[in-house]
Amino acid sequence: MHPELLPWIVLFLPLGAAVLITLFTQRNRELSAAISIGAVVAGFVLSLIFRAWVGWQPEVRESAVTWLSVGSFQVDFGLRFDPLSLAMLLLVTGVASVIHIYSWGYMKEDRSLPRYFAGLSLFTFSMLGIVLASNFLQLFIFWELVGVSSYVLIGFWFERPAAADAGKKAFITNRLGDFGFLLGILLVWTHLGSLNFTVLQENFTADPQALGTLATVAGLLIFCGAMGKSAQFPLHVWLPDAMEGPTPVSALIHAATMVAAGVYMLCRVSFLINAPALEIIAWIGGITALLSAVIGIQQNDIKRILAYSTLSQLGYMVMAVGLHGPTPAMYHLTTHAFFKALLFLGAGSVILGLHHEQDIWKMGGLRKKMPVTFWTFIVGTLALAGLPPFSGFYSKDSILALAAEHNSGLLIVGVIVAALTPFYMFRLVCVAFLGAPKSDAAGHAHESPQGMLWPLRILATLSIVGGFIGIEQLYASQFHTLPLEPSPSFLQELIAPFVHAPMAAVSGLVAAFVGLAAAWALYAGATEDPLPARLGALSRWMRDRFYFDELYEATVIRLHDLIAAVAAWLDRWIIAGVAVRGTHGTVELVGRALRLLQTGSLQTYAFLFAMGVALVLYLALK
Amino acid sequence: MTVGLEHYLVVSVMLFALGLTGVIVRRSVLVIYMSLELMLNAANLALVAFSRFTNNLDGQVFVFFVITVAAAEVSVGLALIVALYRKRQAAHVEDLRTLKL
Numbered sequence: 001m002h003p004e005l006l007p008w009i010v011l012f013l014p015l016g017a018a019v020l021i022t023l024f025t026q027r028n029r030e031l032s033a034a035i036s037i038g039a040v041v042a043g044f045v046l047s048l049i050f051r052a053w054v055g056w057q058p059e060v061r062e063s064a065v066t067w068l069s070v071g072s073f074q075v076d077f078g079l080r081f082d083p084l085s086l087a088m089l090l091l092v093t094g095v096a097s098v099i100h101i102y103s104w105g106y107m108k109e110d111r112s113l114p115r116y117f118a119g120l121s122l123f124t125f126s127m128l129g130i131v132l133a134s135n136f137l138q139l140f141i142f143w144e145l146v147g148v149s150s151y152v153l154i155g156f157w158f159e160r161p162a163a164a165d166a167g168k169k170a171f172i173t174n175r176l177g178d179f180g181f182l183l184g185i186l187l188v189w190t191h192l193g194s195l196n197f198t199v200l201q202e203n204f205t206a207d208p209q210a211l212g213t214l215a216t217v218a219g220l221l222i223f224c225g226a227m228g229k230s231a232q233f234p235l236h237v238w239l240p241d242a243m244e245g246p247t248p249v250s251a252l253i254h255a256a257t258m259v260a261a262g263v264y265m266l267c268r269v270s271f272l273i274n275a276p277a278l279e280i281i282a283w284i285g286g287i288t289a290l291l292s293a294v295i296g297i298q299q300n301d302i303k304r305i306l307a308y309s310t311l312s313q314l315g316y317m318v319m320a321v322g323l324h325g326p327t328p329a330m331y332h333l334t335t336h337a338f339f340k341a342l343l344f345l346g347a348g349s350v351i352l353g354l355h356h357e358q359d360i361w362k363m364g365g366l367r368k369k370m371p372v373t374f375w376t377f378i379v380g381t382l383a384l385a386g387l388p389p390f391s392g393f394y395s396k397d398s399i400l401a402l403a404a405e406h407n408s409g410l411l412i413v414g415v416i417v418a419a420l421t422p423f424y425m426f427r428l429v430c431v432a433f434l435g436a437p438k439s440d441a442a443g444h445a446h447e448s449p450q451g452m453l454w455p456l457r458i459l460a461t462l463s464i465v466g467g468f469i470g471i472e473q474l475y476a477s478q479f480h481t482l483p484l485e486p487s488p489s490f491l492q493e494l495i496a497p498f499v500h501a502p503m504a505a506v507s508g509l510v511a512a513f514v515g516l517a518a519a520w521a522l523y524a525g526a527t528e529d530p531l532p533a534r535l536g537a538l539s540r541w542m543r544d545r546f547y548f549d550e551l552y553e554a555t556v557i558r559l560h561d562l563i564a565a566v567a568a569w570l571d572r573w574i575i576a577g578v579a580v581r582g583t584h585g586t587v588e589l590v591g592r593a594l595r596l597l598q599t600g601s602l603q604t605y606a607f608l609f610a611m612g613v614a615l616v617l618y619l620a621l622k
Numbered sequence: 623m624t625v626g627l628e629h630y631l632v633v634s635v636m637l638f639a640l641g642l643t644g645v646i647v648r649r650s651v652l653v654i655y656m657s658l659e660l661m662l663n664a665a666n667l668a669l670v671a672f673s674r675f676t677n678n679l680d681g682q683v684f685v686f687f688v689i690t691v692a693a694a695e696v697s698v699g700l701a702l703i704v705a706l707y708r709k710r711q712a713a714h715v716e717d718l719r720t721l722k723l
Contacts, residue, residue: 599719600719600720601715601716601719602715602718603645603646603647603654603715606645606646607646610642610646
């Protein structure tokens, strides 16, 4: 058996599960869950076997079948194997497995559990397709599939208007970005003559000027796709609303699948994007990181705080890509996947324990009642806040070091965000977990079942060790010809950041402690938020997310409504009115007029007939 | 005065015109029918006249056929008129306007 067969199986297992559940096992909850969980866990195991079989640098780089060929244009359906795709394959199947298992505990009571698992499997399938795609067209198809499955899952509780709207918002906002992405793909194809990543890279290396003056435009158009999927400013508005979906879905979207797709795609094609485009990308990433961190400070919904922290971290990753550093971007993506999945699943555990209470000001005192959730949540928080030796510190530090090297403006942004992150996270921890219970539900909270706690423990372990297991070296081997030197000992690995770029590491660490201390000073034992009183209007602006939704409502949506109204008017009065009804009306009127000639009198007809003959004779004989 | 082709043709045209006028203005179906026969015979006259003056018998053969067909047509037509009268109790064209919508 060829080892290349394994990834094909891994890719199609979740699709098979989704089809099986939708068609046959809708009525059987246990079986549906078992199929879905089984498919993704088997996928993880097979991915591990594949990795063990061929190593990180397999000899066979691609396994493809011809999918369609029109003239000289040929598209393969292929899988690509390199350190980047293999690491993502393991990450996606691994994190998705954990989330699938957790879902069984979280969603047990839900009526539509089979539909939920079918959607989850479809989501995993789509993401695996993106990760393994060997060409742009295939990537785009799976890209859209991710959009569809996110719509299905965010709007899972479609009886609630908010959830249905959030699903639509996510889908449409993504489509907006995808439109630019598609244009970018077409541009690349017309100039470089291929969609295959390997061929593209060869052609591009051979002729770096192939894109000509359109290089910046092409780069930015491709970035448009990532802007939608990875929720970058100004298309960031869908991600916080996506919280309307079930919590494990949020974990999946935020950690391993949807938002990761944008950054992954940028890293995959980073060779195509030129310096001016990268500069813009870096600044958009920086703006997103700063803006959403500021908004996150004044949110009160536990899931929304996490959503804004995701936005902020995605901003970091995009910024890293923009600073010519796909390695730190992927590094942060990977560690972020671990601790963000952990935080969301922890939040889900809290929400379930409090019977679907999401307001942190109605929690409190959960440390004693939910010890496992609390301690794992603390691990996730410390990792996100970027404190050593948790994984988040190392990946965030690699980005800050990159910024220190290339762009001091973005370094400042990065350091400010590094201070804001622990602030809002410890605000969340202080208010929700410490202090006295602030509501009856919090007073009667109970720990979640073991099926939900084990995923938390696994992810917490990964969040702690993520910084030392060679993830950075792995990605570096993808993006640089020479692999980074692995540090000889564990201790050196631990302090590596302070040796490589002491300025960035120290400033990041100081910022983190400042944020932590400020949060502790303000929120330890607080029963209500002290910030609105101190900041006044600014805090209201933060709470209301700087009115981006309202702004879009007033501009983009109004404009669309206007265009739609004009189009409707044209359709009603010009197309249906003049063109269709006009033709029909004219014919009918002529018919009515001609009917008057029909007298029914034989003699009139005979007379007209004779006149006609006379006329013809006259004309013929003239 | 010798009788030439023109004279025959003039008579033929007059007969045809009379027949046509009868068809258009008379009200009784039966009289219209007779006028129709007149028109046929006007045509016959013209054909025979041409045949005689061009020394070609084709025209006369044609007339035989016209007379035969006219005889057959009369029998069918009269039968129709009788049937129509039985059904409608009418033999005037003003009462036969069902061709109109």
